[in-house]
Amino acid sequence: MAVSSLRKSSPPGWKSTLGTISKISWPWRITIGYLSIMLLLPTAALFAKAATESPANFWKIATSPVALSAYDVTFVTSFIAALFNGVFGVLIAWVLVRYDFPFKRIIDAAIDLPFALPTSVAGLVLASVYSDNGWIGSLFAPLGIKIAFTRLGVGMAMVFISLPFVVRTLQPVLQEMEKEIEEAAWCLGASRWQTFWQVILPPLMPAILTGVALGFSRAVGEYGSVIIVSSGIPFKDLIAPVLIVQRLEQFDYSGATVIGTVLLVVSLLILLAINLLQAWGQRYAD
Amino acid sequence: MPTKLEQPAGHSFGVSQQDAPDQERAWVKFTLIGVALAYLGVVLFIPAVNVFYEAFKNGFGAFIANLTEPNFVHAIQLTVLIALIVVPLNTVFGLCAAWAIARHRFPGRAFVISILDVPFAVSPVVAGLMIVLLYGRNGWFGPFLQAEDIRIIFALPGMVLATAFVTMPFVAREVLPVLEEAGSDQEEAAKTLGASDWQIFWRVTLPNIRWGLLYGVILTNARAMGEFGAVTVVSGNIARKTQTLPLFVEEAYKQYQTQAAFSAAVLLAALALVTLVLKEILERKTRIRDAE
Numbered sequence: 001m002a003v004s005s006l007r008k009s010s011p012p013g014w015k016s017t018l019g020t021i022s023k024i025s026w027p028w029r030i031t032i033g034y035l036s037i038m039l040l041l042p043t044a045a046l047f048a049k050a051a052t053e054s055p056a057n058f059w060k061i062a063t064s065p066v067a068l069s070a071y072d073v074t075f076v077t078s079f080i081a082a083l084f085n086g087v088f089g090v091l092i093a094w095v096l097v098r099y100d101f102p103f104k105r106i107i108d109a110a111i112d113l114p115f116a117l118p119t120s121v122a123g124l125v126l127a128s129v130y131s132d133n134g135w136i137g138s139l140f141a142p143l144g145i146k147i148a149f150t151r152l153g154v155g156m157a158m159v160f161i162s163l164p165f166v167v168r169t170l171q172p173v174l175q176e177m178e179k180e181i182e183e184a185a186w187c188l189g190a191s192r193w194q195t196f197w198q199v200i201l202p203p204l205m206p207a208i209l210t211g212v213a214l215g216f217s218r219a220v221g222e223y224g225s226v227i228i229v230s231s232g233i234p235f236k237d238l239i240a241p242v243l244i245v246q247r248l249e250q251f252d253y254s255g256a257t258v259i260g261t262v263l264l265v266v267s268l269l270i271l272l273a274i275n276l277l278q279a280w281g282q283r284y285a286d
Numbered sequence: 287m288p289t290k291l292e293q294p295a296g297h298s299f300g301v302s303q304q305d306a307p308d309q310e311r312a313w314v315k316f317t318l319i320g321v322a323l324a325y326l327g328v329v330l331f332i333p334a335v336n337v338f339y340e341a342f343k344n345g346f347g348a349f350i351a352n353l354t355e356p357n358f359v360h361a362i363q364l365t366v367l368i369a370l371i372v373v374p375l376n377t378v379f380g381l382c383a384a385w386a387i388a389r390h391r392f393p394g395r396a397f398v399i400s401i402l403d404v405p406f407a408v409s410p411v412v413a414g415l416m417i418v419l420l421y422g423r424n425g426w427f428g429p430f431l432q433a434e435d436i437r438i439i440f441a442l443p444g445m446v447l448a449t450a451f452v453t454m455p456f457v458a459r460e461v462l463p464v465l466e467e468a469g470s471d472q473e474e475a476a477k478t479l480g481a482s483d484w485q486i487f488w489r490v491t492l493p494n495i496r497w498g499l500l501y502g503v504i505l506t507n508a509r510a511m512g513e514f515g516a517v518t519v520v521s522g523n524i525a526r527k528t529q530t531l532p533l534f535v536e537e538a539y540k541q542y543q544t545q546a547a548f549s550a551a552v553l554l555a556a557l558a559l560v561t562l563v564l565k566e567i568l569e570r571k572t573r574i575r576d577a578e
Contacts, residue, residue, distance in 0.1 A: 027382035034379045042416035088325045095322040116558035118512025120532040121551040125333040221409030224514035241411035260415045271407040
């Protein structure tokens, strides 16, 4: 819904823009041409293909039991992973900004590793570390907890790949926050706990929520690491992106398209939410 | 080591109470650092160390033997080839888009900026699916491409398109804020003095944005070489034909060739480490410039 209205409203905007800056149009021509071919055209192809399904059929495929269980694993697990990183991300950002300790610079730089590490490598490593005879998995195996090739493993992969988002969104905000306000609160007799909840946390909230939303968005779309660390069994640990690939492998293009459309619309809604959160944060900063 | 940040806090505490809060503060500090490091250790550091351990646990010879295997060599060549095509393409686009957005105010500007973010928000698998629906046998251009005997899906062009899609925003995203901060005063001054557009770009704009641009290019390259989801969907994953290094890692793992998988993984992890180091250097460069 959001997307179709966006697409309808964009051409007049483009045109008037082009009109006003026609003399310096080369960068614009390249930008618009490239965006159209690389981004708008493929998106249009997906929606056009989805539109060839009758609404009833679309609904039937989109809410089939396999699809529903895949959404459940994808969205619920992503959400839990994002929340996990929300809490620990705040803690890590706090520690990195406020305290000094040995190897801090290296640890700070290493936070971005999940961005830089190819997802299939992440999957391979997590599968090996969290398998029953892996470094961490072997500690849990005697307790009867299996991590790799279960939903828990999917969650660990999502925690890994979305780790940097909260830390990286929060760090600059924390850095700019003035310590005097906290100290004033202490001087006025606030307890440490009160200071945290009522003075420190509120201005950080937009950044924290933006980071959580970014992490959630990344986790929802994740494929590479999950395909390796999960078994891809329906109703167990099958995520929506893996389901799309399975459908494509069976040449079931309508099935892949319908689930792909659902996933795309959810991603665009999260993107919208992130934009609104960032606008909110900007207002807070002013 | 004594901390700079610690001192003002300790000082302000000292107003009413002398030692107790400082002690409590130290206790809180070490607990917080401990928990943060423990979390990072389990989630990040143990897995990172494990790549290198697994790759080299049978000695360096086994690693080298894997590296000379033909499938593997071809995967490296293809990965580098795709990056060599995609990185310049997205650099040109990113520069154009960033410049066009930074130097103009127009209705829907915020909307165009968020459109740039779409490839980050979309699942790579969905990106691959879109390309299949466009260029695949049953896609929009399918009949035309078949008549002309052009293969895009399950061939190099499709893999390039998929990689270009997922790495599209990096350069624009890094350059845009630098351009906005630099402002257009110098460019306008150059124009008044009679410089051509090219001269302005090479002598004024480019030097201003060079670190941001380089940073964007490095991120684009890292993602282009490491992309898995989108490339899987469009490549067909045929060894020695359409198999990139990340696909090789998965394939080898699924074939129970764990040693080969980890040897390839180590190369990709090394690429990630180089990316991180360069990123750190470039960030320091921009920070120094900010400070000036």
